[in-house]
Amino acid sequence: MSERFVGGWSALATLLAVAIWLVTDSTFSVAEEARNLQIGAVAEVQVSPQFSVSLVIQRRGRSVQELGKHFLARPQHASRYTRRDQMTIPFPALSDPYKAIVALRLFPEDSLSQDGLEHVVTDERENVAAIARFFTGSPANAGQMRRTGTVGEVSITRNHEILVTIGKEGVETGRLAEAVLKDRGRIREFDRGATIVIPADAMKDGYRAAVLTHLFFSDVIREDSRRHVVTLTIESLSRVSLWFTGTGENWPLLKRASGKRSNDVAKGEVIVIPRNLLGSWALMTEEDISEETRDYPLALTSRSRRNAVNLGQRFLIPKRLLSAWTTLMEKGEDGAQDAAKWYVYWGTRNPPLVYSGDRLGGYAGYRLQRGQALYSDVVIRFTGVVEVAEVLHLSEVVLRRSGFRDPRKLPVNALIKIPIGLLSPEWRPEGDPARLAEREEDTAVARVEEEIRVEKAEARAAEPVRPRGEALRGVTIVLDAGHGGHDPGALGPRGLTENEVVYDIMCRVMRQFAQRTQAIVYVTIEDAQTGHTPSERATIPDNREEHLLTTPKYPNADVVTSANLRWYLANSYVRRAIKTGADLEQVVFTSFHADALHPSMQGCMVYVPSARHSKGRYSAGTRYAIYQEVSERPTVSYSYNERLRSQALSSGFADALCQRLRSANVGVHGRKPVRGYIIRRSGGGEWVPAILKYNAAPTKILVEIGNIRNENDAANMRDPAWRERFASAYVDAVISYFSTQ
Ligand SMILES: [Zn+2]
Numbered sequence: 001m002s003e004r005f006v007g008g009w010s011a012l013a014t015l016l017a018v019a020i021w022l023v024t025d026s027t028f029s030v031a032e033e034a035r036n037l038q039i040g041a042v043a044e045v046q047v048s049p050q051f052s053v054s055l056v057i058q059r060r061g062r063s064v065q066e067l068g069k070h071f072l073a074r075p076q077h078a079s080r081y082t083r084r085d086q087m088t089i090p091f092p093a094l095s096d097p098y099k100a101i102v103a104l105r106l107f108p109e110d111s112l113s114q115d116g117l118e119h120v121v122t123d124e125r126e127n128v129a130a131i132a133r134f135f136t137g138s139p140a141n142a143g144q145m146r147r148t149g150t151v152g153e154v155s156i157t158r159n160h161e162i163l164v165t166i167g168k169e170g171v172e173t174g175r176l177a178e179a180v181l182k183d184r185g186r187i188r189e190f191d192r193g194a195t196i197v198i199p200a201d202a203m204k205d206g207y208r209a210a211v212l213t214h215l216f217f218s219d220v221i222r223e224d225s226r227r228h229v230v231t232l233t234i235e236s237l238s239r240v241s242l243w244f245t246g247t248g249e250n251w252p253l254l255k256r257a258s259g260k261r262s263n264d265v266a267k268g269e270v271i272v273i274p275r276n277l278l279g280s281w282a283l284m285t286e287e288d289i290s291e292e293t294r295d296y297p298l299a300l301t302s303r304s305r306r307n308a309v310n311l312g313q314r315f316l317i318p319k320r321l322l323s324a325w326t327t328l329m330e331k332g333e334d335g336a337q338d339a340a341k342w343y344v345y346w347g348t349r350n351p352p353l354v355y356s357g358d359r360l361g362g363y364a365g366y367r368l369q370r371g372q373a374l375y376s377d378v379v380i381r382f383t384g385v386v387e388v389a390e391v392l393h394l395s396e397v398v399l400r401r402s403g404f405r406d407p408r409k410l411p412v413n414a415l416i417k418i419p420i421g422l423l424s425p426e427w428r429p430e431g432d433p434a435r436l437a438e439r440e441e442d443t444a445v446a447r448v449e450e451e452i453r454v455e456k457a458e459a460r461a462a463e464p465v466r467p468r469g470e471a472l473r474g475v476t477i478v479l480d481a482g483h484g485g486h487d488p489g490a491l492g493p494r495g496l497t498e499n500e501v502v503y504d505i506m507c508r509v510m511r512q513f514a515q516r517t518q519a520i521v522y523v524t525i526e527d528a529q530t531g532h533t534p535s536e537r538a539t540i541p542d543n544r545e546e547h548l549l550t551t552p553k554y555p556n557a558d559v560v561t562s563a564n565l566r567w568y569l570a571n572s573y574v575r576r577a578i579k580t581g582a583d584l585e586q587v588v589f590t591s592f593h594a595d596a597l598h599p600s601m602q603g604c605m606v607y608v609p610s611a612r613h614s615k616g617r618y619s620a621g622t623r624y625a626i627y628q629e630v631s632e633r634p635t636v637s638y639s640y641n642e643r644l645r646s647q648a649l650s651s652g653f654a655d656a657l658c659q660r661l662r663s664a665n666v667g668v669h670g671r672k673p674v675r676g677y678i679i680r681r682s683g684g685g686e687w688v689p690a691i692l693k694y695n696a697a698p699t700k701i702l703v704e705i706g707n708i709r710n711e712n713d714a715a716n717m718r719d720p721a722w723r724e725r726f727a728s729a730y731v732d733a734v735i736s737y738f739s740t741q
Contacts, residue, residue, distance in 0.1 A: 050130070053106065058086060072094065073093060092137070108122075110329070115316060117319075119131060119316075124311065127307045127309060128142045136317065149298070151301065161200075162215070164200060168196060206288070210310070211300065212244070214310055215232070215304070221642075223584055224274065224275055230265045244277075366418065374410065375407075383427075387597060387680060388599075398416060398417070401418070402416050445648045452648055471516065472738060473519075476587045478523075479506050480589070482594075494718075495539045497542040501705070505726055550628070550629055574697050589700040590701050590730070592703050594707075601707045603707075607702040608653075608700075610676030613687060614638070617637035649699040650699050653699050657701070658674065660730070661729045664726075664728065667712070703730075
């Protein structure tokens with residue numbers, strides 16, 4: 001990757017402003033601040049599947065009495081909630097400031113107004129009774145909470161038609177018709193006086209999809225199918241066929257795809273609806289829906305799910321019902337912390353960093369060891385930036401913040417102060433939202449990894465032993481080599497170019513797969529002059545003959561078009577593989593690149609798609625319409641569960657790859673070779689490259705084979721034998737990843 005650097009340091013000013021949060025409140029002296037920081041109890045909000053909320057506090061040697069005084073409405077009950085070094089306090093027992101802090105943590109989008117509290121549903125586990133209990137103290141108040149905006153009640157008629165009934169009070173009929181209906185002229189037909197009754201199939205796809213998601217909340221949309229979970233007692237194969245494919249007549253195809261013998265369906269059973277049968281509305285994920293309905297949200301209710309809520313839905317809880325503590329939410333978390341007079345959220349240590357504050361704000365302190373450099377041992381390590389200009393700039397910022405001028409004259413044991421806002425998530429203080437979000441994702445991914453491990457073990461037990469020479473039978477590999485054509489990519493010394501080196505590695509990988517395995521290999525790119533034959537030269541001449549293998553071919557003229565067409569092409573290969581009987585999870589995608597980073601960085605790095613950073617939706621619209629791969633499927637997005645699974649699978653593969661590269665003595669980045677996203681302080685923050693984000697292969701990685709600006713890495717790239725070792729280690733990694741032994 002080299003192309004991505006958007007200039008301008010304006011983003012940095014914002015970051016520095018954020019970094020000063022620790023000591024800005026004038027009511028606290030610096031000394032008090034320091035004392036509070038030293039207390040450093042760590043608290044985390046925990047939510048059960050039934051949406052019972054509690055606060056878990058690590059005691060770290062604090063006395064039960066001291067903690068009780070701060071956290072509990074009735075401090076004398078402290079021992080009740082204490083087990084060894086941990087306190088678990090149910091929400092109702094918390095002191096008022098901490099109730100407010102927990103609420104602000106859980107529901108950052110909620111807001112108070114004169115009418116009451118507007119609550120936005122952000123957690124799938126929420127339900128109406130739980131929300132009422134949380135904010136008013138009693139689930140009995142649920143009936144008095146109002147869904148705000150336009151509210152529709154979903155029902156199903158005797159003829160299995162799905163209807164949405166909307167009360168006309170406060171609703172602008174013209175706007176409703178314009179936003180929701182496929183043909184707004186039909187609104188008169190649906191007007192029943194006090195209500196408007198709209199059949200779901202008369203709605204635009206986004207709303208029709210929202211209705212299906214409301215009724216059938218357990219369904220999962222995959223690349224090859226929708227897995228519908230039978231939820232209502234009135235369901236049958238032909239009704240499912242009607243709702244999801246638009247006609248009841250596809251039911252025998254659903255029966256076959258689900259491997260069913262009987263025509264009956266039972267609650268909880270999974271009906272597989274192949275993708276080619278699904279209506280466009282039945283393919284939409286929750287993210288698609290929220291995108292499509294953003295300008296005119298429609299809150300849904302139904303008799304069957306009276307207590308249920310949809311993500312993004314809003315409720316107004318009238319002021320007279322709200323518990324007294326909710327007023328503490330008004331000033332935000334800092335205000336609530338002030339009321340508690342105790343900054344408990346921020347831990348003080350995350351070795352080797354120690355958090356502290358001075359008159360310029362909070363910082364993470366690091367003591368420089370003998371022989372260590374500011375660039376690599378502080379800035380690159382703790383901020384996550386890798387790009388040359390950013391490393392230099394942040395080094396300058398950190399140097400000045402620490403009171404030094406010359407990076408070459410730093411004394412051993414110098415205290416280096418890194419502003420908190422510049423730290424990458426894993427180096428933030430305990431309780432910092434960025435660190436919590438990252439840890440939450442890590443925990444979720446670890447859970448999915450465990451599921452995958454169990455699935456693999458079961459599959460292994462069920463599978464017959466394969467004869468030798470059948471390695472990777474049934475496995476599909478999609479390979480990409482970055483840049484090419486008019487885009488040379490990163491430039492190294494003496495004519496070395498990223499695009500030619502990584503293309504050569506890709507060709508070597510192809511050759512090894514063909515010689516050693518039965519894997520089916522697709523590639524995105526071809527050199528019209530040299531074909532897919534590897535080069536034995538040290539410096540491979542940079543020609544401009546590489547084009548993408550789209551239909552029609554693309555000469556790699558524009559960088560953005562090229563990046564997008566690559567994943568469209570990759571996704572087309574994935575669909576082709578599935579069509580010919582491949583298992584989706586036996587498909588691996590890899591894009592080869594070479595980085596141009598700060599020269600101190602050395603070795604291979606692998607990017608996998610972090611689930612929370614690959615949220616989003618891409619729609620080509622009329623762009624690229626001439627390419628067959630785009631017109632096949634112009635719009636792409638993935639659900640959270642798909643993204644989590646993908647992160648878990650990809651990380652597993654990335655680890656296998658690093659292991660093989662290490663044992664082949666190829667050179668892997670020492671500190672953190674596998675990363676979930678790229679950090680660029682300017683122009684983007686944290687992001688996942690489009691080629692991974694929108695890629696349909698569940699296992700997908702972007703490999704940076706090395707740093708073209710590092711002397712040692714560049715020498716490796718010029719060595720054909722090293723390139724072959726790299727290719728060989730990659731193929732070994734794929735084999736070990738799918739190994740049934
Ligand atoms: Zn690149």
